[in-house]
Amino acid sequence: MKSISIVLFLFSIATSIATGAANAQTPGGKMSKTDIKATLGCITGSIGRLKNGVYDNRRMDFTLLIQGDEGVAASIPFYYDKPGSRRNDVNDVRAFGKTFTVCLRPGQYEISHLEVRVGYPLRYLRGPFRIPILVEQQKNIYIGSFMLDNSSLASACRSTPGAPYIRLENQAGRDLPLIMKGKSPPQNVPVIDIVTPEAFNPLIIRCDS
Secondary structure, X not given: OOOEEEEOOOHHHHHHHHOOOOOOOOOOOOOOHHHHHHOOEEEEEEEEEEOOOOOOOOOOEEEEEEEEOOEEEEEEEEOOOOOOXXXXXXXXXXXXXXXXXXXXXXXXXXEEEEEEEEEOOEXXXXXXXXEEEEEOOOOEEEEEEEEEEOOOXXXXXXXXXXXXXXXXXXXXXXXHHHHHOOOOOOOOOOEEOOOOOOOOOOOEEEOOO
């Protein structure tokens, strides 16, 4: 079982590591991977699609963009694999998708945009949003399950019909064991800290019913 694991730093750190120019010192003069991880905090969760039968076999990819003080700091992508695929971490009666782990320098971030791809090269960007995420050093958090709902019908999550949207839920009971069994899990089990979308946000809606 594969898990999307994205360890992304601000570009200045990534560049310095790639060129061997990191200044934090170990006896050999460079930062070890363990030392680098000790300076970061990780956000985890799942991303994918709710099953509705009609559109489950139609490809639609999407990405959540995370903004920091210096621009886009990370991205959380969902690349479509059909329901039941072994490449999906999440495969249950309601949803299919991947888990993710994103590690960042401590600071204030926000989910700022949703990029949707419905066919190559067709893609469009929706937003901006302001969904805050606080990253603290050596603290891992679970921010929720982000599942695309292709249904245009009204539901317990929204009272009127509308366009497809991202349903944000607390699925920690399902996701955390999958995250910790993944290819590159965080060092410690994440603390549950579900993010809160804006009340007027029609594209990312918190719903635990």
